[in-house]
Amino acid sequence: MFLCDDRLKLDISTVAAGGGSKLFFRSGMFIVGPESAGAQPGPVCYDKGGSELTITDANLVLGRILPEFFPKIFGxxxxxxxNKDKTLELFNKLTDEINRFLEAQNDAKRMTVHExxxxxVRVANETMCRPIRAITQGKGYDTSVHMLACFGGAGGQHACAIASSLGISSVFVPKxxxxxxxxxxxxxxVVYEAQEPVGKVYRKETISYFxxxxxxxxxxxxxxxxxxxxFFKVEIERFLHLRYDGTDCALMCLPKDTTNSETTSKYGDFISSFVERYSKEFGFTIQGRDIIVDDIRVRAVGLTDKDSGQDLEIADSKIPDCKIKCDVYFDAVGLVESPVYLLSELKSDHSIQGPAIIMDSLSTILIEPAAIAEITKKGDILVRLESSLGRRVKIGTELDTIQLSIFSHRFMRFVFTIFFYS
Structure with missing residues (x-):
């Protein structure tokens, strides 16, 4: 039996746009996923037999993934x-295919491998933006007053661009x-529950039994x-499964703190809780009717110690020297020489001006131009974007296969909304 409790509900939207999402070029459009290369054989750069390019391969070509900081567990x-060479080989073939399509459309513009x-990557970012817009802007919430939380080994490679597209000015990357x-x-x-059937009328004489x-x-x-x-602490919650005699709709109820000598057990007032909830669910109550206890349930919650550890040492000097500098491709800017820092060497209050990459043994965080990363006292990363107005693109009459692909995501969301409410 499942307990209906609002505290246990999360409104989660998922989207297929991970690092293993395959890349396709169909009918003049850039398509990302939902098919995935998985972990085996995985992206082409894994060199394990994969022959279809993925978002991971795209980030590798753009310089956002640095092979020298990854363990040698591929091949x-x-x-x-x-294997960056193999990835570049397939991206060159894909670029040639796209350029042949553009030539057939009498489009003089040609695209480079980086473009x-x-x-x-832009299409993948828009795919990830779509469910965020659906649960925020689609429900009347202003994304610009919220912070984007980022997790996953590759989440930090996309976070700044997604935040900018959504008009969000802050990104939080946990340690x-x-x-x-x-x-x-x-x-x-950790939760453990036990339940036992009862089948008794709730009255003053049976309270001691319960x-x-x-x-x-x-x-x-x-x-x-x-x-x-x-456990740090064990908390106990007590429930009675109650219904009016002669009905078959039972409600699982927690006790209220109110005191009533006729209906209150030593754990609280279950009857008042039931009547209030029944009225809320059905719009009426049944006066003078016995209330039956179908089941008794106890939930024990083992609370863990969530101490986040010691604070980092506060920086008393400038940021440490970068490990290397590498060329990273950014939209509308091109290749930019960017420093690479190790998160383990950064201290509280250190600030990193973008463009830059912060490497960790668990993830890669890309700091885009016009963004600043600050290290918190717990070792987390707070990225602030100087401009949160989103990316402005001048739309012309010439064919833009990338923009067409991005618009397809937004248009399909609009069509779905019209269909849903019509």
Missing amino acids: PNNNMPL VAMGY YAGILSAVGIFLAD DAKFADLEKHCTEHLTKSMK
Whole structure:
């Protein structure tokens, strides 16, 4: 049996636009996903037999992925670095195909390999922007007053561009962004529930019986939780599954703190909670009708210690020297020589002016031009974009395959909205 509790609900929108999303050129449009190369064989640069380009390959061509900072776990024998040469070979072929299409359309413009790779990244970014717009702007929320939270090993490569497109001026990258899901599971509270059928009328004479059952179930849940794990604290929640006699709609209710000598157990007032919720659900209550307790449920929540660790040492000098400088391609700017810093060498209050790359053993964070990255006292990264107005593109009459692909995402969302509400 599942407990209907608003505190357990999350409104989650997902989108297929990860690093393994395959790249296609169809009917003059740049298509990203939803097909994925997966981890095996993976992107072309993994050199494990993959023959279809992906977003990871595009980021590698653009200089946003640095093979020298990745472990040598690729190739047929899992002992080689990322294969950039093979990726460039296939991107050159794809660029030739796109340019042949443009020639057939009597378009004098020709695209370079970097422009093609950047085009696919822009389309992928728009794919990721679409669900964010749906749950914010589509529901009347202004994205410009919010902060974009970023996680995943490759999330930091796209975060600044996505924030700019959405008009967001701040991006938060947790210290453990690359393994945030694993950290979340490790720190998550552990819940154990026990439920027992009762089938008794709730009245003054039966309250002591219910209280005794609560005590037994509480002991059982607590012992189960603590026998194999140690928790910072264990919290207990108690529920009664209540319904009016002669009806079949039971509601799981927590007690209220109100005091009523006729209906209150030592854990609180369940009857007032039931009547209030029943009225809210159905618009009426049944006066003078017995209330039946179908089940008793106890939930034990083992709270973990979520101490985020010691604060970083405050910077007392300028930022450390960059490890290397590399050419990184940025939209509307081109190739820019960008410094590469190690997150482990940065201290609290250090600021990194973009363009730059911050490398970590778990993730890569791209700081775009006109952005500044600040290291917080906990080792997280706060990126501030100087301009949060989004990217402005001058639209002409000539064929722009990338812009056409981006518009297709926004237009399909508009069509879906019209269809849904019509």
